[in-house]
Amino acid sequence: MKPIQDIESVTIRFAGDSGDGMQVTGNQFTITTAIARNDLSTLPDFPAEIRAPAGTLYGVSGFQIQFSSEQVHTPGDAADVLVAMNPAALQAGLKYLKNNGIIIINTDAFSDRNLKMANFQENPLENGRLKGYQVFPVEMSRLTKEALETVDLSHKEKERCKNFFALGMIYWMYTRSLDPTVQWIEKKFASKPVWIEANTLALKAGRNYAEATEIFTTAYRVVKAKIEPGIYRQITGNEAIAIGLIAAGEKAGVNIFYGSYPITPASEVLQYMALYKNFGVKTLQAEDEIAAIGAAVGASFAGNIGVTATSGPGVALKSEFMGFAVMVELPLVIINIQRGGPSTGMPTKTEQADLLQSLYGRSGEAPIPVIAASSPADCFHTAYEAVKVATQFMTPVMMLSDVYLANGAEPWKIPDVDKLSPVDIHYARAGDAYAPYRRNDKTLARKWALPGTPGLEHRLGGLEKEDVTGNVSYDPDNHDKMTRYRAEKVARIADFVEEPQIYGEPQGDVLVISWGSTYGTVLTVVERLIKAGKKVSFYHLRWLNPLPHGLETHLQNFKKVLVPEINLGQLRQILRSRYLIDVTGFNKVRGLPISVQELQAEIEKMIEEL
Amino acid sequence: MADNPAVDQKSAKANFASDQDVRWCPGCGDYAILAQMKKVLPEIGVPREKVVFISGIGCASRFPYYINSYGFHTIHGRAPAVATGVKLANPELSVWIITGDGDSLSIGGNHLLHLCRRNLNVNIILFNNQIYGLTKGQYSPTSPVGKRTKTTPYGSLDTPFNPMSLVLGAGASFVARTIDRDTKHMAATFKRAAAHKGCSFVEVYQNCIIFNDGAFQSVTDPKIKQENLLYLEDGRELVYGADNDKGIRLEGLKLEAAALNGPESRNGLLKHQETMPDEAYTYLLSKMTERPDLPTPIGVFRALERPTYDEVFMQQIDDVTQKKGKGNLKELFITGNTWKVD
Structure with missing residues (x-):
């Protein structure tokens, strides 16, 4: 029996060719880890190319998971373990690996041809290139084929099971049960018994090999984390958005109309929504971005809740309709899943550079409430809340997500359907003396009058409206009044939505303010620094417009305010101009999340210099 | 119904007139x-x-x-x-x-x-x-x-x-x-x-x-x-002119105008x-x-x-609903691999 060592947290990166099944491997490891009650966060890293040639660097598909006995908020900066199924995966994965990290290599894939395609002049297994790492070379292809000798499959088919062999090894290393994956295999391949046999054999062979061979000397154990009781499932940001929208529609008792045009990384939301027609969800793959939002606005006019999703370039095309929606004061949700820009930019890489576009990218004074999701699972709550505010205030709402949240996954504590907050709608009813722009005293929202209702016939349009009647008006004072109403209505949303809570002490040296997907990184860093006795606190903004009432006081209670963003300082600019406070930025625009390590170093430096 | 159809017609037309001034050029x-x-x-x-x-x-x-x-x-x-x-x-x-x-x-x-x-x-x-x-x-x-x-x-x-x-x-x-x-x-x-x-x-x-x-x-x-x-x-037939004296005929892949003068000239007119x-x-x-x-x-x-x-859009929604049953949120939430933490 080999020794078992307890450790707090581990980050593993699985990397292989697109066809090597790395996403399946990663997902299986995730489920097993969740069942073993570790907290975790994951990030798939797909190639941008649809069918990249085998063995190429740009065809490498990766999957990273961090799991721990403590709370985990990010998929981990750098990996402790890299599983590399071929030379390209090794070449691409090395930059994600910690010094002295473990590399488990499928040596059978290290042919001259594959080495050349991965830009290795020489075999790195032989020339000392991997010095400083713990290298475990394993003939995975050969061992898998040997284990499957009696199985009625071709050589090529047998080799395809090598990802389960690799998974079996990792299961041994981290003292995991094989049962959840065996059960999954049995369900997945129920109609193909030969594949159940093959994959299960490969999984067990990997585990047995790791246990028996001399190269693996130690197994590790990560003890159970304290996790809130409940039922959980893995969820990606994009799937969470779809489910959040459907839940809001159900709660409101109104059909969701989802108009969209395929665009990376938002297309998946349309794909999910199209599946759920039995919830009365109406999906339209429109002819372009403009038609997608136009149809959504039309659907809202006629009584459905119009929703559209896209990324930055699509928002640019939709901006005229967003301004129109501000003018006609109808509920509408626009979801921007941000990617690297400007223009086509880096469609599969993450960025937070559309904040100013969301807040201001329209003609005229056109305020739109903006809410940003902080994690993949939070996309559910954010989408739900966006619909709720859109209907309550009769306004377009912009929801921000990004590539990192869209593709990333984490355990989602499944909420109690009956406890979801109600979605309020104020309709004008037949028989009402209806004035299209008469407003609610508290919310300033006008009432929704649905075509088909006798007696409520009215005309809406993009021309300025007269207060109360909604008739076309070019009166100067009326325009001033209506412009202020539109701004005030959005400002009042802050009175109705939940204020964010400050994490840490209400005063101290450094206050870190973040929005969107940097949440996990900032929380991890601030937790660590507080543990280390530093006077650091954290305030995460959920609504970017309107900003929460408590923000100004918090800003004044710290010596320094730091805003980390994956842009050149867009929120920082807003905070500076609005509160006249010298906010510092920490900005990286590399298409990658900000790492825990670099942010921690920055804050430590800041404290030292105080 | 009003007895006088003309009056009825007039009121019906008024029924669709809005209270807004029409602002096109005279x-x-x-x-x-x-x-x-x-x-x-x-x-x-x-x-x-x-x-x-x-x-x-x-x-x-x-x-x-x-x-x-x-x-x-x-x-x-x-x-x-x-x-x-x-x-x-x-x-x-x-x-x-x-x-x-x-x-x-x-x-x-x-x-x-x-x-x-x-x-x-x-x-x-x-x-x-x-x-x-x-x-x-x-x-x-x-x-x-x-x-x-x-x-x-x-x-x-x-x-x-x-x-x-x-x-x-x-x-x-x-x-x-x-x-x-x-x-x-x-x-x-x-x-x-x-x-x-x-x-x-x-x-x-x-x-x-x-x-x-x-x-x-x-x-x-x-x-x-x-x-x-x-x-x-x-x-x-495709016939025109003040005296219906012209018609349209297909010549090859082209339409041609033809003068109609006598019964035979109507041969081949497009209908x-x-x-x-x-x-x-x-x-x-x-x-x-x-x-x-x-x-x-x-x-x-x-x-x-x-x-x-x-x-067909609404039909598809009905068909899917018939096949899968009306959507249930609780079931949707627990789709896929779930696990319980006590």
Whole structure:
């Protein structure tokens, strides 16, 4: 029996060719880890190319998971373990690996041809290139084929099971049960018994090999984390958005109309929504971005809740309709899943550079409430809340997500359907003396009058409206009044939505303010620094417009305010101009999340210099 | 019902008049179109709360303000997109899109094509005046080559769109043309459009008295129009002229005008068929306006029934719901691999 060592947290990166099944491997490891009650966060890293040639660097598909006995908020900066199924995966994965990290290599894939395609002049297994790492070379292809000798499959088919062999090894290393994956295999391949046999054999062979061979000397154990009781499932940001929208529609008792045009990384939301027609969800793959939002606005006019999703370039095309929606004061949700820009930019890489576009990218004074999701699972709550505010205030709402949240996954504590907050709608009813722009005293929202209702016939349009009647008006004072109403209505949303809570002490040296997907990184860093006795606190903004009432006081209670963003300082600019406070930025625009390590170093430096 | 049908007709027309002042230029062709629409609407059997007028931007697009039904004055070129959402949100509504040549053939060209292709059950009325009116007189995508306007002081170089050919190519199931001066014909055409199940496209030759007066003189001037107009009637030969003394024949792949002098000269005359499934005939009809030697056809070019988008759209929702059962949120939440933490 080999020794078992307890450790707090581990980050593993699985990397292989697109066809090597790395996403399946990663997902299986995730489920097993969740069942073993570790907290975790994951990030798939797909190639941008649809069918990249085998063995190429740009065809490498990766999957990273961090799991721990403590709370985990990010998929981990750098990996402790890299599983590399071929030379390209090794070449691409090395930059994600910690010094002295473990590399488990499928040596059978290290042919001259594959080495050349991965830009290795020489075999790195032989020339000392991997010095400083713990290298475990394993003939995975050969061992898998040997284990499957009696199985009625071709050589090529047998080799395809090598990802389960690799998974079996990792299961041994981290003292995991094989049962959840065996059960999954049995369900997945129920109609193909030969594949159940093959994959299960490969999984067990990997585990047995790791246990028996001399190269693996130690197994590790990560003890159970304290996790809130409940039922959980893995969820990606994009799937969470779809489910959040459907839940809001159900709660409101109104059909969701989802108009969209395929665009990376938002297309998946349309794909999910199209599946759920039995919830009365109406999906339209429109002819372009403009038609997608136009149809959504039309659907809202006629009584459905119009929703559209896209990324930055699509928002640019939709901006005229967003301004129109501000003018006609109808509920509408626009979801921007941000990617690297400007223009086509880096469609599969993450960025937070559309904040100013969301807040201001329209003609005229056109305020739109903006809410940003902080994690993949939070996309559910954010989408739900966006619909709720859109209907309550009769306004377009912009929801921000990004590539990192869209593709990333984490355990989602499944909420109690009956406890979801109600979605309020104020309709004008037949028989009402209806004035299209008469407003609610508290919310300033006008009432929704649905075509088909006798007696409520009215005309809406993009021309300025007269207060109360909604008739076309070019009166100067009326325009001033209506412009202020539109701004005030959005400002009042802050009175109705939940204020964010400050994490840490209400005063101290450094206050870190973040929005969107940097949440996990900032929380991890601030937790660590507080543990280390530093006077650091954290305030995460959920609504970017309107900003929460408590923000100004918090800003004044710290010596320094730091805003980390994956842009050149867009929120920082807003905070500076609005509160006249010298906010510092920490900005990286590399298409990658900000790492825990670099942010921690920055804050430590800041404290030292105080 | 009132005893006097004339009074009833008048009150019905008033029923669709809104309280807004109409602000088109005096003498604009739009007035005639509005009047005919208000006359036709009470006759189509849809209560006004179920009627929705949707427009883009342009002179024509002010139309919804003047009809007392639900109305949506949207943004330039995008009315078909908005109409798609309206109709799919509530297929029971009678949806009318009001647009102009700039609105639907230039900035909104894409949406028009896709509306026709999907065959959404709506009516689209294109006010074609071959000019940009609201922006004060620039050439439009239907202006003829050589047209001198503010932006083409030396004559337009652009080959114009043929709206009828365009929508036929996009698969429109109902295609018709009428003229603002011919009010009876216009009313009849609107009625046919309303009755058609599917995307009904009506081009109205509309005179812009300020910036393009007389653009359609050859088909509106009482002295010459009979020689230049071909009234399409289902099942009737393509015959025209003040004395019905000319006809249209197919020579090879081309249409030819033929003088009718004696019974034998009628041999081979084309007979109009709205339901011709083959596009070639209707397409040839649409191209007649590009031939100076041929008359301009007005009336219903095509009226073909095919499944409407809103119909199949709602049907699919019903089918999926039938198959999977009505969606249950609790079940949706726990889809996939779940685990329990005690």
